[in-house]
Amino acid sequence: MSVLSKILPPPTFLSMPCVGVDISDTSLKYVAFHPTRSAGVSRQLKQWGDIDIPSGIVQRGQILDISKLVAVLKEFKDKTKAEFVRVSLPEERAYLFETTVKQGTPIKEIRGLLEFRLEENVPIPSQDVFFDYLLIDSEENRNVQVSVAAYAKETIQQYYDACKEAGLHPVSFEVEAQAVARAVVPKNVSGATMLVDFGKTRTGIGIVHQDTLLYTSTIDIGGDALSQALRKVLGADVAEAELTNLKNTQGLIRGIDTTEVHDTLISTVSVIKDEIATRMQYWHVRNGNSEERRITSVLLSGGSANLKGLPAYLSESLGVPCLLANVWENSFPLDSIVPPINSRKSFGYATAIGLALKSDT
DSSP, rough: SGGGGSSOOOOGGGGGGEEEEEEOSSEEEEEEEEEEOSSTEEEEEEEEEEOOOTTTSTTTTTESHHHHHHHHHHHHHHHHHOOEEEEEEOOOOOOOEEEEEEOOOHHHHHHHHHHHHHHOOOOOOOGGGGEEEEEEOOOOEEEEEEEEEEEHHHHHHHHHHHHTTTTOOEEEEEEEHHHHHHHHHHHTTTEEEEEEESSSSSSSEEEEETTTTEEEEEEEHHHHHHHHHHHHHHHHOOOOHHHHHHHHTTTTTTOOOHHHHHHHHHHHHHHHHHHHHHHHHHHHHHHTTOOOOOOOEEEESSGGOOOTTTTHHHHHHSSSOOEETTTTTTTTTTTTOOSOOOEEEEEEGHHHHHHGGGOOO
């Protein structure tokens, strides 16, 4: 059970089927699985969908109009008949840090030790913080590595209150990138994996090692910036659907008839690439260029990850394999089940899928 979820009604709820709910600035996406006895398959997709969130309700993860968010959540409840939900928390509002405790420290004492260390790592008074932690496997004999994720109580309380007012029972809250990792990172992967969630209004960065999220960051550039750049050269009245088609079918591929699109998009994408490279370099330096923690792959998700040529461009620029994530990696084998969500649309569901998978753990 997540430490963050201890503010919620207890254990009996944890065994109930839950819907994964990913709340962003522009949409609410949801996914639910149900168990199946089919050979080689433990679950099937039961529900999925997305609901637009009008501008001005959530901004950079902060709820600006809780009553209007409640209305969106009520619409979700009416559509799904859901009772129990696992909800994403915005990366922009998260504080992550690593620390150590002595080997053999009783579990009941670890939390107290970490509370003292919050003041050194989180710019919020400790009494105003909710935090969760994970113990990380280590070869050291004297110390145990601990990963800590913290949020302002006000942030979690807002999301909790909105769910409750909509008639929903939130079972747990989780950082977006940790949910994405649960969905897309293959088991027993070596080294660290960088997650790049290329969304509509921003790009979320997460770094995962040994199934644990250890770093998050946000780049304030998303797919909308690409659309705005294209409109400057193609005309302000070009429909979003046409721009999306250009991004997905021409994108970063230079051709005789696509030079203008390529040149326009590459100038914006190169900024994102530079930001990713800076964070990658910081991670390696922070970890003393440890081979064990070296980033060995980059997995791309988010609706804007459909940009044609993006994986190849990033792979060449960053010197690390960059691949479109398989959002069903840890859900079910694609050779046994064909998901009803088409491939391009599925990239936007990675967070919701990871939240729904947590019900199984």
